[in-house]
Amino acid sequence: MEVKGVNSEGGVTEQDEQWMRRALRLAARGKGLASPNPMVGAVVVRDGKVVGESFHRYDRVLHAEVAALKQAGEAARGADLYVTLEPCCHVGRTPPCIDCIIAAGVRRVFIATEDPNPQVRGRGIASLRREGIEVHVGLLREEAVRLNEAFFFAMEHGRPLVTLKLGLTLDGRIAAWDGSSRWITSEASRRKVHQMRFEADAVLVGIGTILADDPSLDVRGARRKRIQKVVLDSGLRTPPEARLFSSQDPVVIFHGPNAGGPDRRRLQSRADLVGVRRARYGLDWCRILEELHRRQIRHVVVEGGAHVATSLVAHVRPVRVALFYSPKFLGSEGLPCIRSLGKRPVTEALALQDVTWKRIGEDLMLTGVLREVE
Numbered sequence: 001m002e003v004k005g006v007n008s009e010g011g012v013t014e015q016d017e018q019w020m021r022r023a024l025r026l027a028a029r030g031k032g033l034a035s036p037n038p039m040v041g042a043v044v045v046r047d048g049k050v051v052g053e054s055f056h057r058y059d060r061v062l063h064a065e066v067a068a069l070k071q072a073g074e075a076a077r078g079a080d081l082y083v084t085l086e087p088c089c090h091v092g093r094t095p096p097c098i099d100c101i102i103a104a105g106v107r108r109v110f111i112a113t114e115d116p117n118p119q120v121r122g123r124g125i126a127s128l129r130r131e132g133i134e135v136h137v138g139l140l141r142e143e144a145v146r147l148n149e150a151f152f153f154a155m156e157h158g159r160p161l162v163t164l165k166l167g168l169t170l171d172g173r174i175a176a177w178d179g180s181s182r183w184i185t186s187e188a189s190r191r192k193v194h195q196m197r198f199e200a201d202a203v204l205v206g207i208g209t210i211l212a213d214d215p216s217l218d219v220r221g222a223r224r225k226r227i228q229k230v231v232l233d234s235g236l237r238t239p240p241e242a243r244l245f246s247s248q249d250p251v252v253i254f255h256g257p258n259a260g261g262p263d264r265r266r267l268q269s270r271a272d273l274v275g276v277r278r279a280r281y282g283l284d285w286c287r288i289l290e291e292l293h294r295r296q297i298r299h300v301v302v303e304g305g306a307h308v309a310t311s312l313v314a315h316v317r318p319v320r321v322a323l324f325y326s327p328k329f330l331g332s333e334g335l336p337c338i339r340s341l342g343k344r345p346v347t348e349a350l351a352l353q354d355v356t357w358k359r360i361g362e363d364l365m366l367t368g369v370l371r372e373v374e
Contacts (some may be wrong), residue, residue, distance in 0.1 A: 008277070012136055016110055019043050019082045020139045026055040027064070027084045027147060032198040033057045034223065036296035038085055038115075038151040042068040044106070046079035058225055063088065063097050069104045071107035077105035084144045086137075089124040098127045108134040112144035150299035152202075158252040159289040160201070161299045163320040164312055165193060166337050170325055173334030174306060179212050188361025189324040193303075194220040196322065201230035202292060202300040206282075206308035207237055216243040217303075226250055228297055232283055232308055235259050236273070240266040252295075254288050281311035290315070300369060310339040313350060321352060324367040 026041030032058045034040070042064040044052035052072030056064040065083045069076050087097035087109075112138065114122055128135050144156075145152055150161040160183065167185040168174045175181035183190070195217045197203050209215060210231060217229045226249045231238055234256040240263050244251060251271035256278055267273060276287040292300060302312055312319060341350070352368030359365075 001024050008041055011134075012110070012139060015048075015081075016082070019045055019080070020084070020110060020112060022050075022053070023046065023082045023084050024140060024147060026053060027144075029055045030057055031199075033059070033225070035150070035201050035298050037063075039147040040083065040085045042081065042083040044068050044072040044076050044079050044081055046072075046075050051075040051079060054087045061094060062131070063094060065097050066094070066100045069100055069106075072104070079109045080110065080234070082110045082139075083105045083374045084112045085125045085148070086111050086113070086120055086122070087128070088115065088117075088120050089127050091322055094126075098124050101128065102131050102133070105261055107138065110136045110139050113137075113141045116152050118155070120352045122140060127292075130169035150349065154293060154298045156201070156274050160297045161295045161301070161320065162289070162302060162316055163196065163200070163322055164302045164309060165322045165324070166303075166309060167193075167197060167324045168325065168337050169328045169330050171329050171331065171335065172337050173330040174337045175212075175335040176253060176330055177333040177335070179335065181213070184328065184362040185324045187364045189326075189365070192360050192365065193324070197227065200227070200299040200301045201297040202230050204230035204232065204300050204302045204304060204308070207233040207235075208259040208307055209303070210238055210242055210244070212305070213302075216241050216246055218249070228252065228295065228300075229294070230254070230288075230292070232269075232288070232304065233342075234278070234283060235261075236264055236267060238267060238271075240270055245270050252291075252371050254283055254291075256283065262374045279311070279315060282307065283311075285312065285315045305338050306335060306337055309337055310341065313338065314341060318369050318371045321366075321368050321370060324360065325364045325366065327362060 023041040023043045023176060026180055027039040031041035037058055040056045043050055052068040054064045054067035062197040065087055087101055089096045089098050125135055125137060131134055153161040203217050219227050229244050229249050229251045231253045233253050236259040238253055238257045253271045254274050254276050257275055274291055277284045349371060353371055357364055357366055
């Protein structure tokens with residue numbers, strides 16, 4: 001078996017890959033539970049047996065490797081540690097993880113990938129090696145990076161990863177002529193959307209969706225960390241009694257310059273109001289995403305209607321797209337998912353890359369990425 005992504009130090013076996021895969025499976029259990037921190041799994045192995053293992057959950061504070069080593073106790077001395085992300089070397093909510101690793105007396109540390117956080121980024125690895133610990137970096141690196149795609153993206157770009165989700169008919173309509181859209185897609189697709197929300201940090205809609213559907217934007221599942229609800233509302237028309245305020249999840253409303261209205265004071269007691277400048281297709285996405293990043297949002301799912309979707313695909317790159325196609329037609333009277341992007345020839349159409357198709361119940365789910373034209 002070829003062991004993928006290991007550096008030139010050698011000494012890595014098929015068994016080592018199996019232990020790292022176990023650590024990756026543990027890390028994946030942190031979906032929706034670890035952010036704004038990355039998902040991390042750790043396994044401590046001595047004499048071919050697991051003596052400690054854990055994954056990170058934000059509400060439980062301890063990082064995965066520290067929890068795994070505590071579980072192992074004295075059995076960690078002379079053992080091997082498999083961890084899916086470089087251990088931290090700075091003080092945050094917890095002391096540096098490398099201090100615990102060094103004190104535990106482990107023999108070797110296998111790290112799937114370096115931490116892109118500027119506070120770490122190779123320093124943890126260097127610190128372990130200075131202490132004489134044998135360190136192997138890169139075992140199953142691609143899988144580890146893919147697992148934490150949103151975290152890596154946010155560290156690199158200084159803004160959240162954005163996924164545009166739309167439920168639509170085969171002819172590209174998101175609602176009937178009167179604006180009604182319940183229910184275009186199947187229950188299976190709606191369950192998938194709730195899973196997407198659970199794994200994200202924020203869900204974003206426009207004022208049109210608030211006024212037409214009055215969604216709660218709640219998340220199903222045992223999620224400890226509150227999801228951030230985001231509304232784009234240029235004129236501050238969000239009703240103070242809207243259902244999105246019915247839970248304890250935080251709400252932020254982005255509005256246009258000098259937006260007033262009789263309900264502004266009542267809204268201020270229910271949400272954070274953030275004024276941003278206008279852009280061609282709506283509010284300034286650059287400012288919106290910067291503010292969400294400041295609030296430690298790593299991944300935002302956009303579920304707005306046609307106006308928000310058009311503004312997003314016109315201004316933001318890259319953006320992930322998840323389209324749920326229902327086997328129905330509404331015809332030209334139905335509301336399109338994307339409004340005018342200007343008169344374009346086919347050669348200048350916005351084209352998705354990395355496209356995949358998957359059947360979800362009776363629907364088809366298309367995923368892809370909108371990138372800049374090279």
